[in-house]
Structures are given as C-alpha cells and as structure tokens.
Amino acid sequence: MSLDLGTDVVTLTESVVNIESVSRNEQELADVVEEALRALEHLEVTRIGHSIVARTDLGHDERVVIAGHLDTVPLNRNLPARNDGTLLHGLGSCDMKGGVAVALRLAHDLSAPNRDVTYVFYEAEEIDDAYNGLGIIAAQRPDLVEADFAILMEPSDAGVEAGCQGTLRVEVTARGERAHSARAWRGVNAIHGAGEILRRLGEYEPRRPVIDGLEYHEGLNAVLISGGVATNVLPDECVVTVNYRFAPDRSEADAQLFVREFFDGFEVEVTDSAPGALPGLGVPAAKAFAEAVGGVVNPKFGWTDVARFTGLGVPAVNYGPGDPMLAHKQEEHVPVEQLRSCETTLRRWLGADPDES
Amino acid sequence: MSLDLGTDVVTLTESVVNIESVSRNEQELADVVEEALRALEHLEVTRIGHSIVARTDLGHDERVVIAGHLDTVPLNRNLPARNDGTLLHGLGSCDMKGGVAVALRLAHDLSAPNRDVTYVFYEAEEIDDAYNGLGIIAAQRPDLVEADFAILMEPSDAGVEAGCQGTLRVEVTARGERAHSARAWRGVNAIHGAGEILRRLGEYEPRRPVIDGLEYHEGLNAVLISGGVATNVLPDECVVTVNYRFAPDRSEADAQLFVREFFDGFEVEVTDSAPGALPGLGVPAAKAFAEAVGGVVNPKFGWTDVARFTGLGVPAVNYGPGDPMLAHKQEEHVPVEQLRSCETTLRRWLGADPDES
Numbered sequence: 001m002s003l004d005l006g007t008d009v010v011t012l013t014e015s016v017v018n019i020e021s022v023s024r025n026e027q028e029l030a031d032v033v034e035e036a037l038r039a040l041e042h043l044e045v046t047r048i049g050h051s052i053v054a055r056t057d058l059g060h061d062e063r064v065v066i067a068g069h070l071d072t073v074p075l076n077r078n079l080p081a082r083n084d085g086t087l088l089h090g091l092g093s094c095d096m097k098g099g100v101a102v103a104l105r106l107a108h109d110l111s112a113p114n115r116d117v118t119y120v121f122y123e124a125e126e127i128d129d130a131y132n133g134l135g136i137i138a139a140q141r142p143d144l145v146e147a148d149f150a151i152l153m154e155p156s157d158a159g160v161e162a163g164c165q166g167t168l169r170v171e172v173t174a175r176g177e178r179a180h181s182a183r184a185w186r187g188v189n190a191i192h193g194a195g196e197i198l199r200r201l202g203e204y205e206p207r208r209p210v211i212d213g214l215e216y217h218e219g220l221n222a223v224l225i226s227g228g229v230a231t232n233v234l235p236d237e238c239v240v241t242v243n244y245r246f247a248p249d250r251s252e253a254d255a256q257l258f259v260r261e262f263f264d265g266f267e268v269e270v271t272d273s274a275p276g277a278l279p280g281l282g283v284p285a286a287k288a289f290a291e292a293v294g295g296v297v298n299p300k301f302g303w304t305d306v307a308r309f310t311g312l313g314v315p316a317v318n319y320g321p322g323d324p325m326l327a328h329k330q331e332e333h334v335p336v337e338q339l340r341s342c343e344t345t346l347r348r349w350l351g352a353d354p355d356e357s
Numbered sequence: 358m359s360l361d362l363g364t365d366v367v368t369l370t371e372s373v374v375n376i377e378s379v380s381r382n383e384q385e386l387a388d389v390v391e392e393a394l395r396a397l398e399h400l401e402v403t404r405i406g407h408s409i410v411a412r413t414d415l416g417h418d419e420r421v422v423i424a425g426h427l428d429t430v431p432l433n434r435n436l437p438a439r440n441d442g443t444l445l446h447g448l449g450s451c452d453m454k455g456g457v458a459v460a461l462r463l464a465h466d467l468s469a470p471n472r473d474v475t476y477v478f479y480e481a482e483e484i485d486d487a488y489n490g491l492g493i494i495a496a497q498r499p500d501l502v503e504a505d506f507a508i509l510m511e512p513s514d515a516g517v518e519a520g521c522q523g524t525l526r527v528e529v530t531a532r533g534e535r536a537h538s539a540r541a542w543r544g545v546n547a548i549h550g551a552g553e554i555l556r557r558l559g560e561y562e563p564r565r566p567v568i569d570g571l572e573y574h575e576g577l578n579a580v581l582i583s584g585g586v587a588t589n590v591l592p593d594e595c596v597v598t599v600n601y602r603f604a605p606d607r608s609e610a611d612a613q614l615f616v617r618e619f620f621d622g623f624e625v626e627v628t629d630s631a632p633g634a635l636p637g638l639g640v641p642a643a644k645a646f647a648e649a650v651g652g653v654v655n656p657k658f659g660w661t662d663v664a665r666f667t668g669l670g671v672p673a674v675n676y677g678p679g680d681p682m683l684a685h686k687q688e689e690h691v692p693v694e695q696l697r698s699c700e701t702t703l704r705r706w707l708g709a710d711p712d713e714s
Contacts, residue, residue, distance in 0.1 A: 165539060169588055180682070181600045182522060182659040184576035191579035191597070195555030202552050219541035222548035223592060224585030231526055231580050231600060231629070240548070243538045243588060272588070302539040
C-alpha cells in the first residue's frame with residue numbers, strides 16, 4: 001500500500017478515506033503518509049508516534065503550519081468511499097481527510113513556496129486530549145511547530161473560520177433527603193430542587209460578543225440529567241451536567257467564575273475545560289490569508305485545535321473543505337468542488353501557479 | 358427443622374426470622390409452617406404454592422382473616438436474628454415475621470375463638486404482583502379468603518392503621534431537538550423543557566382529605582429523572598418518573614385523570630397503578646376491633662395488601678408489631694414488647710384469656 005500524492009485531490013482524498021484510521025488505529029495511514037513524504041527531497045520529515053511533520057527549509061522570514069489530523073471517529077457502515085461526481089462520501093471525508101489530502105497535494109507539488117511551510121499530519125484528535133498527536137509534538141519537540149501562523153484544515157465549508165469558543169463542563173448538584181414516597185413530607189425531594197437549576201438555564205440569555213468583527217454566540221446547556229434511587233423513594237440527589245460554550249474573550253477562569261455565580265447555592269464541580277481562541281485577525285499573516293481566501297470570515301463556534309496553536313503562541317484559523325455540521329455523522333461527505341477550490345486557493349497563497357501541478 | 362408454636366412469641370419470632378425466606382425462596386419456611394399447623398386438630402389446612410391457609414370451622418356467624426406474608430426483601434448482612442433484650446434485630450423481624458409469629462401463636466393456642474378465624478401465611482408479597490400468594494389464593498380459591506373482616510399483620514407500631522393510599526407511577530416526557538451544544542440555537546433542549554414539569558411539581562399542594570375521621574396525606578413526587586445523549590449534544594428527550602400517592606377516596610381512574618391534567622402539554626405514560634383502600638371503619642367488625650386495640654387509629658399512607666382485601670369485598674386494617682419506617686431497612690428490628698402486646702390484644706379480642714397459653 002502506498003499513496004500517490006501526484007494524483008488529483010479528489011482521487012487522493014478517496015485513497016486516504018479508504019485507509020481506515022479510527023483513533024488509536026492510525027499506524028497504517030501514518031506509514032503511507034510518511035513514506036510518500038520522505039520521497040520528497042524538498043521536505044525534512046520527522047515522525048513522533050503516528051504523527052508526521054514535514055518541513056520546507058528555504059530560509060524565508062515567515063513560516064506557516066498547515067495541519068490536519070489523520071484519525072476519524074468510529075466506523076458507522078460508511079466505508080469504502082463513494083464518489084457520486086458531486087460529493088465524495090465516506091468516514092472521514094469531511095472530518096478531515098479532504099483537508100489532509102489538500103495538504104498532501106501542496107506538500108508534494110510546492111517545492112519552492114513563498115513562505116516556509118510546516119505540514120503536520122497527526123494522530124488522535126477525536127479522543128481524550130492525552131493522546132492528541134499535536135499536543136504530543138508540542139510537548140516533545142516544540143521547535144517543530146514554531147510558526148507565524150497556522151491553518152488547521154478542519155471542515156469550514158472552504159471559508160475561513162477564525163478563533164474558536166471555549167468549552168466548560170460542570171456537574172451541578174441539588175441535594176435532598178430520602179424518604180418513602182408514601183410519606184414525602186418526611187424528606188426533601190432533590191429532583192424538585194433541581195427545578196431551580198433548570199429555571200435559571202431556561203432564563204439564560206447568551207452573550208454574543210463581537211471580536212475582530214466576528215460575532216460569537218455563547219451557550220449554556222444542560223446536556224445530561226440524572227437523579228433517583230427507586231420508584232418508591234424520595235431522591236436525595238439530582239445531578240445536572242451543564243456545558244458552557246464561551247466566546248474567546250473569556251478565559252477558562254472567567255468562564256468558571258461565571259458558571260459558579262450562575263448556579264450560586266448549588267454544588268458545582270468542573271469536569272472538563274478547554275480555552276477558546278481569539279480570532280487573531282489582527283496578525284498580518286492571518287489578515288493576508290483571509291484576504292487571499294476572500295469571502296466572509298466566520299467565527300468558529302465549536303472547539304478545535306486552533307485553541308492549542310493559540311496556546312503555543314501561534315495565531316491560527318480553521319480552513320478546510322466540508323460542512324462542519326456533517327462532522328461525526330454517518331452520512332458525512334465532502335463536495336469535490338471544495339476539495340479543488342481549497343487546493344487552488346492555498347496554492348495561490350503560497351505563490352504557486354494555482355493550475356500548475 | 359420444625360417450628361414449636363407452643364413457645365413464647367419472642368422465641369418463635371427469632372426462629373421464623375432465622376429461616377431465610379427471601380421472595381421466591383419461601384419453600385422451607387412454608388414447609389415448617391404447614392407441618393406445624395397440620396398438627397393442630399382444630400384447624401383445616403390448605404396449601405397453594407408456598408402459601409398456607411388454616412381455618413377454624415366452629416360455625417360462628419362472624420369470620421375474620423388474620424394474614425401475614427412469609428417472604429422478605431433480599432438479605433443485607435442482617436441474619437441471623439439478634440435479641441438485645443429490648444429489640445429483636447434481623448431480616449424480616451419488622452416486615453413482617455413478628456406479625457407472622459403472633460398469628461402462629463394464636464393459631465396454635467386458640468382452639469375455640471369467639472369468631473371463626475382464617476389464618477393466611479402467604480408467599481411473595483415483596484415482589485411483582487403476579488407472584489403475590491394472597492392474590493393467587495383469591496384467584497384459585499376465593500372461598501378460602503371470604504370473611505367479614507381482615508387483619509393484615511403489617512408493621513404498624515402495634516396500632517391500627519386503617520385503609521391505605523393508592524399509588525400511581527407515570528413517566529412524563531419532555532421532548533426537544535438534538536443539536537451540537539456549540540450551536541445550541543439550532544436545537545431545542547429537552548432537559549430545559551423538563552424544567553416546567555419540575556416547576557409544577559414544586560408548586561403542588563397535597564390534598565389531605567379526612568375519611569372516617571382519618572386524615573390522609575397525598576404526595577406527588579419525581580422519583581427518577583433522566584435525559585441526555587452525550588456531553589456535547591443538546592438532549593432531545595428528558596423523562597421524569599412521577600409517583601402519585603393518592604387518598605382512598607380517589608379511584609385509580611380519577612388519579613390518572615388528575616395526573617394527566619396536572620402535566621397537560623407533556624406526554625404521560627402510566628407504568629404502574631394500584632388502588633387505595635377506604636378505611637372502612639364504619640363496618641361493625643372493624644369498629645369493634647379498633648375499640649379492642651384502643652389508642653388512636655391512624656391512616657395508612659403506604660400501599661399494602663389491605664387494598665387487595667378491600668377489592669375482594671373484605672374490610673381490612675393493618676395491625677402488627679414493628680415500626681413501618683424500618684421496613685426494608687438493613688437495621689430493621691421489632692420491639693419485643695410489641696410482639697407481646699399484639700399477641701395479648703388479639704387473644705383478648707378473640708375471647709381467650711390473654712394470659713393463658
């Protein structure tokens with residue numbers, strides 16, 4: 001098995017999709033990506049685990065990272081790939097093997113880009129943070145991901161999505177006192193007590209701050225609720241798991257503070273937290289990239305590894321083929337036209353003749 | 358293994374407790390009860406499954422049932438029995454082997470009671486209604502449980518508890534529409550929607566009707582709640598299980614109607630229903646019994662097989678040793694003094710010298 005990076009981007013996407021690479025099973029895909037990149041004399045290739053970094057070293061003042069993850073969510077009767085002429089269907093086609101194929105095409109063709117490029121193809125983005133290949137590279141070889149700007153090829157409908165919202169999860173607990181439900185007045189019903197938690201959530205008004213011209217949209221939602229002991233017992237505990245998606249002008253600490261005040265009077269335990277990322281469109285490289293892509297720049301509502309780049313001091317945007325709403329869905333697909341337009345746009349931005357290949 | 362019914366009631370209770378008889382494992386206890394009762398010439402004994410019926414047939418105008426179930430809830434490190442001089446501890450001591458021992462003592466000693474007596478020792482009261490021994494006897498041999506009055510020896514702190522409340526369980530469902538929690542405005546949060554269910558429950562005012570001079574006390578309580586798909590998904594369903602305990606002046610149909618109206622606008626599905634039982638203290642036999650016991654007659658808030666007797670046209674009350682609040686608890690126990698006082702009271706009521714034995 002090997003990958004032909006010289007073929008057209010649609011065929012290459014199909015090949016990449018057909019090499020199954022559910023998280024923790026990226027070895028086969030990483031092997032063929034590594035082999036194909038090592039064959040290119042203009043790139044210096046490093047492998048860490050099942051993540052591959054390939055860099056030009058032309059001495060330019062500016063360096064850009066173009067990154068994509070190799071893994072997918074679990075199989076769901078959606079392999080092999082199927083190209084209906086307009087859409088390429090199949091596991092990972094949207095999230096984000098289309099973007100990976102575009103980056104592989106650039107890595108293959110552009111031996112003399114107008115800025116140095118670091119291509120990063122990494123493992124385990126879809127699972128627990130501890131396995132994240134980009135995080136592991138940044139921890140072991142931070143020099144490999146130093147750059148002035150980063151493009152993360154997450155699906156964004158071939159438009160620039162800047163920044164990303166942070167996410168915080170908390171468990172909010174209402175407590176009571178057990179009693180037999182035939183003598184309810186001897187106890188305190190914790191599920192009834194949780195009504196106040198839901199009342200506050202129902203009245204929540206989301207912040208919609210405008211940052212660098214982009215309007216974000218926060219959200220505070222109960223995502224799980226559980227309570228109860230038995231059907232003849234007054235429950236003494238009810239736990240509501242709440243997910244707060246916060247705009248990137250708010251830090252994780254501020255987000256926690258907000259949620260704790262919001263649920264004042266209840267126990268609040270943080271179970272999960274990740275910072276947002278400011279759009280950073282003030283940075284010249286980002287601004288120039290947005291102009292090169294053209295069209296409207298949108299805010300990213302979901303959380304992506306853009307926030308990891310921001311944490312490393314590298315301004316970053318999401319830009320890739322595919323509808324982000326289709327990510328993780330059984331029926332995910334990518335428009336072949338977006339595969340081509342993303343490749344063309346990036347070629348032009350990197351100083352190559354967009355049609356040369 | 359055999360039971361000596363001629364011994365004192367505390368020793369007999371201890372023996373009965375020490376014959377483990379968790380629901381569906383009543384055979385050993387039923388065997389020794391049957392054997393002991395068959396040895397008594399003044400009783401006619403019938404066995405159905407692991408339930409034993411023993412009747413005097415003296416031609417009295419009046420017949421009373423004295424009934425107790427042989428089974429217990431599951432073991433919980435609470436065997437063998439332990440008598441600390443004041444309290445007899447152990448699985449089933451309170452619910453309701455103390456009452457069973459009292460009834461066995463009466464069956465043994467009273468060869469010429471002042472009314473005919475039908476003793477019923479039955480299996481499987483603590484589990485699914487389909488197994489209930491009293492229900493099986495009533496279905497197969499209704500003649501065996503015909504009577505003017507019934508005493509169910511459920512723990513009632515050695516006082517008369519009349520009637521019982523009905524119980525209805527429903528699942529109340531709030532529905533919504535899934536969306537990624539990062540773009541909550543694209544969906545409808547079903548858990549937030551369930552806030553209205555909890556709001557109504559929080560404002561519920563229980564009815565407390567007075568029936569035959571007894572004040573009942575209804576209850577409408579969420580006993581379970583569950584909802585949620587994943588911690589990044591807006592939930593599309595939230596189910597609240599509600600238990601309605603209703604006073605015996607309300608039928609099951611009325612109870613359902615009340616709950617459906619109360620949760621108007623939500624899906625309501627009935628999962629479980631059992632009628633209440635009117636106290637029936639207007640019946641001469643019941644009134645005479647309450648007077649014989651003395652003290653205050655209390656309403657029974659929990660559901661018991663008293664309702665089954667009522668359904669069979671037999672007025673019934675709960676009367677037995679032990680605190681009903683201790684039923685089903687690991688630490689259940691029965692005061693030895695209540696074992697003795699229940700035996701004495703029933704002996705007197707049945708026309709025997711209370712101290713003769």
